[in-house]
Amino acid sequence: MATYAVGDVQGCLSELESLLKQIDFSSSDRIIFLGDLINRGPDSLGTLRLIKSLGDQAIIVLGNHDLHFLAILFGGHQETKSDTLTELIEAKDAEDLGQWLRTQPLIHYEDSFDALMVHAGVPFFWSTQKALSLAGEVHRIISSTEETEEKDGLDYRIFFKQMYGNNPNYWAEGLTGMDRYRAIINYFTRMRFLDFEGKMDFSFKGAKESAPDSLTPWYSFCQEGHQTRKVLFGHWASLNGVTGREEIIALDTGCVWGRCLTAYCMETKEFLSVKSFKSNK
Numbered sequence: 001m002a003t004y005a006v007g008d009v010q011g012c013l014s015e016l017e018s019l020l021k022q023i024d025f026s027s028s029d030r031i032i033f034l035g036d037l038i039n040r041g042p043d044s045l046g047t048l049r050l051i052k053s054l055g056d057q058a059i060i061v062l063g064n065h066d067l068h069f070l071a072i073l074f075g076g077h078q079e080t081k082s083d084t085l086t087e088l089i090e091a092k093d094a095e096d097l098g099q100w101l102r103t104q105p106l107i108h109y110e111d112s113f114d115a116l117m118v119h120a121g122v123p124f125f126w127s128t129q130k131a132l133s134l135a136g137e138v139h140r141i142i143s144s145t146e147e148t149e150e151k152d153g154l155d156y157r158i159f160f161k162q163m164y165g166n167n168p169n170y171w172a173e174g175l176t177g178m179d180r181y182r183a184i185i186n187y188f189t190r191m192r193f194l195d196f197e198g199k200m201d202f203s204f205k206g207a208k209e210s211a212p213d214s215l216t217p218w219y220s221f222c223q224e225g226h227q228t229r230k231v232l233f234g235h236w237a238s239l240n241g242v243t244g245r246e247e248i249i250a251l252d253t254g255c256v257w258g259r260c261l262t263a264y265c266m267e268t269k270e271f272l273s274v275k276s277f278k279s280n281k
Helices: 013-022 044-053 066-077 087-089 096-099 128-144 147-154 156-161 178-189
Strands: 001-007 032-033 058-060 107-108 115-120 231-235 248-251 259-267 271-276
Touching: 013 044, 013 259, 044 058, 044 087, 044 096, 058 259, 066 096, 066 156, 066 178, 087 096, 107 128, 115 128, 128 156, 128 178, 147 259, 156 178
Parallel strands: 001 032, 032 058, 115 231, 231 248
Antiparallel strands: 001 259, 107 115, 259 271
């Protein structure tokens, strides 16, 4: 039995199928998807159907593109010019896929490996327990049912209508309501650079080498030697899998941009990749 973590698929179904063959994925294995299952690639519908069909063998954490699809489906938002979600949104099983997707968590903890799985990252000021607790607050809303809505006043549709925004770009325990939930979501699904106060920056999207002096990759604040937990994340294709930290593992290797789709075996610490079919055209 093997446990694999896989970076951003983003609708690259053919590459995902090829990767599953390469790792010889079997009924005794598990696979953890680090968010952004869909969007920008050619087959978001097929990708979501395949991952859903894996059942309990697949563990998913939500990424910003997955949340974007849910915001369109349930929150009344519109596709953008760069989206490739039309086929998925118009599919007969779109509602079923969306209802399944919104029950997935923002982060996942693998106790046997002391590893957190997340889409964008975990800020240095949140312990593992704190991160899981905060992710649970948001999960409770986006996975709400009629019963919990009646009991607690939670409504995932209203949540998705109000989800978007860059503010607040910092964390404070006193944050409440949508400000609190938005900050949690943005740290887990959109974070790349932080300033020296731990505030997120969404304006700079270039390579870390060309970042302003005031900005630092989020994982650089995690003190080497004091960080015992592993953090596996996607989201940041321009890193191309390189963080310079053994315990901070980046797995978005830019498949949708023509590079490759990568899996990491938790037991052997081996990286396995397939080239994007886009690069062969």
